[in-house]
Amino acid sequence: MPQELALGLDNLQAADGSRKERIRRGRGTGSGLGKTSGRGGKGQTARSGKGRPRGFEGGQMPLYRRLPKFGFNSPFRRHFQLVNVFALETHFNNGDTVDAEALQKKGLVKSTDGLIKILGEGALSKKLVVKAHKFSKSATQKINQAGGQVEEIKIPGESAEESNVGSG
Numbered sequence: 001m002p003q004e005l006a007l008g009l010d011n012l013q014a015a016d017g018s019r020k021e022r023i024r025r026g027r028g029t030g031s032g033l034g035k036t037s038g039r040g041g042k043g044q045t046a047r048s049g050k051g052r053p054r055g056f057e058g059g060q061m062p063l064y065r066r067l068p069k070f071g072f073n074s075p076f077r078r079h080f081q082l083v084n085v086f087a088l089e090t091h092f093n094n095g096d097t098v099d100a101e102a103l104q105k106k107g108l109v110k111s112t113d114g115l116i117k118i119l120g121e122g123a124l125s126k127k128l129v130v131k132a133h134k135f136s137k138s139a140t141q142k143i144n145q146a147g148g149q150v151e152e153i154k155i156p157g158e159s160a161e162e163s164n165v166g167s168g
Contacts, residue, residue: 078155080134082107086122087144088130099131115155124148 005011025037039046055062083103091106092098100112107115118130120138127147135143135156140150 005143059131078115080115080117081111082117082119083108083132084119084121085124085139088118089124089126092126092128094126095128096126097129097131118143 023033024031025033026035028034028125036046038043039050042049046053055064057063068086087108090096091108092102094101096102100109103109103116104112107166115134116132117134118132118139120136120140120142124142129151130143131148131151131153133153135152141151
């Protein structure tokens with residue numbers, strides 16, 4: 001039985017198939033990659049830095065330029081996480097304080113970082129203290145009728161005049 005050699009710096013070897021010799025191009029016709037070095041004939045694709053812009057169609061007007069453009073995405077749009085009054089009714093007990101952390105724990109909002117708006121869909125019979133960035137008129141009315149309290153959190157960077165504009 002042959003004796004196993006101890007692994008050392010003098011007998012290290014790469015595993016079979018883990019190392020691959022690089023292809024040497026342009027080394028004569030006998031190599032199979034001589035003359036044009038695997039780049040085909042002449043022209044744009046044979047040159048260094050080859051490649052064309054994404055969507056290039058050989059000089060024809062590209063599809064993304066032929067199709068009509070529409071729509072606009074405002075960089076100043078505020079995205080609110082929406083919570084309805086009926087969700088507060090089912091997830092919270094009488095006398096609870098509803099804030100971003102509580103809403104996230106119950107799975108009603110994804111993160112505490114975003115803006116939260118309470119909407120008035122459904123009925124509310126529990127007395128809750130609700131803290132959010134915006135409230136619809138019906139939500140405010142239903143929370144107050146149930147004996148609860150509405151506390152509007154100030155949106156960072158918003159002045160008093162802006163708070164009533166584009167609140168939805």
